Amino acid sequence: MKPLIAIIGSPWSESLSAGRAHIRRIIEAGGLPAVFSPEIEPEDVVAVADGILLIEGPDVHPRFYGEDPSPSLREVDVLRDEFEIELVKLAVDANIPVLGVGRGMHVINVALGGTLYQDLYDIPKAIKHDWSFGNTRPEQRLHTVRIKADSMLYSILKESLNVEGTNEAWTWVNSFHHQAVKRVGEGLRQVAFAVDGLIEAIESKERFIIGVQWQPEHLPEMLSIYRALIEASIKRHEETDEMRRREIEAEIREELAREQGESHHSSETSDNLPDTTQT
Numbered sequence: 663m664k665p666l667i668a669i670i671g672s673p674w675s676e677s678l679s680a681g682r683a684h685i686r687r688i689i690e691a692g693g694l695p696a697v698f699s700p701e702i703e704p705e706d707v708v709a710v711a712d713g714i715l716l717i718e719g720p721d722v723h724p725r726f727y728g729e730d731p732s733p734s735l736r737e738v739d740v741l742r743d744e745f746e747i748e749l750v751k752l753a754v755d756a757n758i759p760v761l762g763v764g765r766g767m768h769v770i771n772v773a774l775g776g777t778l779y780q781d782l783y784d785i786p787k788a789i790k791h792d793w794s795f796g797n798t799r800p801e802q803r804l805h806t807v808r809i810k811a812d813s814m815l816y817s818i819l820k821e822s823l824n825v826e827g828t829n830e831a832w833t834w835v836n837s838f839h840h841q842a843v844k845r846v847g848e849g850l851r852q853v854a855f856a857v858d859g860l861i862e863a864i865e866s867k868e869r870f871i872i873g874v875q876w877q878p879e880h881l882p883e884m885l886s887i888y889r890a891l892i893e894a895s896i897k898r899h900e901e902t903d904e905m906r907r908r909e910i911e912a913e914i915r916e917e918l919a920r921e922q923g924e925s926h927h928s929s930e931t932s933d934n935l936p937d938t939t940q941t
Contacts, residue, residue, distance in 0.1 A: 664694040665712035665895035670746055671697045672719050681717050683879035691888035700745035708752045713759040713895030716746055716766025721841055727777040734781030747773040759870035759894035764839055767873025774847030782840055789858045792840035800880035803834030807862040813853035814865050815872060818890045822883035835876035870894035
């Protein structure tokens with residue numbers, strides 16, 4: 663059975679946008695994509711999803727990490743912010759695998775208590791990261807990132823990385839963002855960096871939660887990221903099924919024990935009835 667991967671879309675006007683490239687990658691990796699609107703309850707997504715994909719979109723409003731908007735802030739969608747932040751928290755509690763791409767990485771970080779740079783050009787010596795989808799082909803590799811060799815992300819991408827020494831490897835990625843992770847959220851670690859030191863990927867220390875700053879859906883060598891999400895989602899689905907099976911078996915055993923106890927008690931009562939035979 664294919665795992666159901668919940669993709670959170672962006673409601674614009676009368677349509678719900680989720681990015682066809684992401685959908686194709688999920689299908690290619692062996693998953694079943696399903697697009698959800700942030701207009702529903704996040705608990706409803708957690709109830710049915712085997713894995714979650716948070717995709718690109720508008721800026722996360724800085725109120726969610728304790729800041730006021732700077733003049734460099736661009737479009738925001740507070741409804742989607744609230745929904746996705748709560749969804750990440752629920753997914754962590756339910757041990758549902760989460761992959762965040764672009765904005766999705768920012769949401770993961772903020773949901774777990776981290777902060778963001780509202781604009782990269784607040785950072786001295788930052789290279790260009792904010793290429794435009796409208797003017798730049800998304801499959802173009804525009805700058806390098808270095809990935810820590812002791813990370814889950816490294817193990818996922820190692821076949822396509824350029825390895826240097828024993829501590830790091832690097833690869834080329836596309837780049838379409840003007841915000842970035844500042845302080846890393848609780849339980850997360852930074853595992854990839856651009857040449858200017860900007861954090862390009864984060865991951866959980868304990869479970870499958872990965873965020874990448876680039877757009878892997880447009881890079882064929884990054885299909886392994888989606889495959890890793892599918893594999894983690896299948897494992898979680900199987901573990902959940904096994905847990906439910908054990909709970910059902912335990913309930914059946916308790917019911918049988920209760921019935922046997924009642925039957926034994928009834929038998930003892932019958933054996934001890936007084937003799938009312940007339941002589």
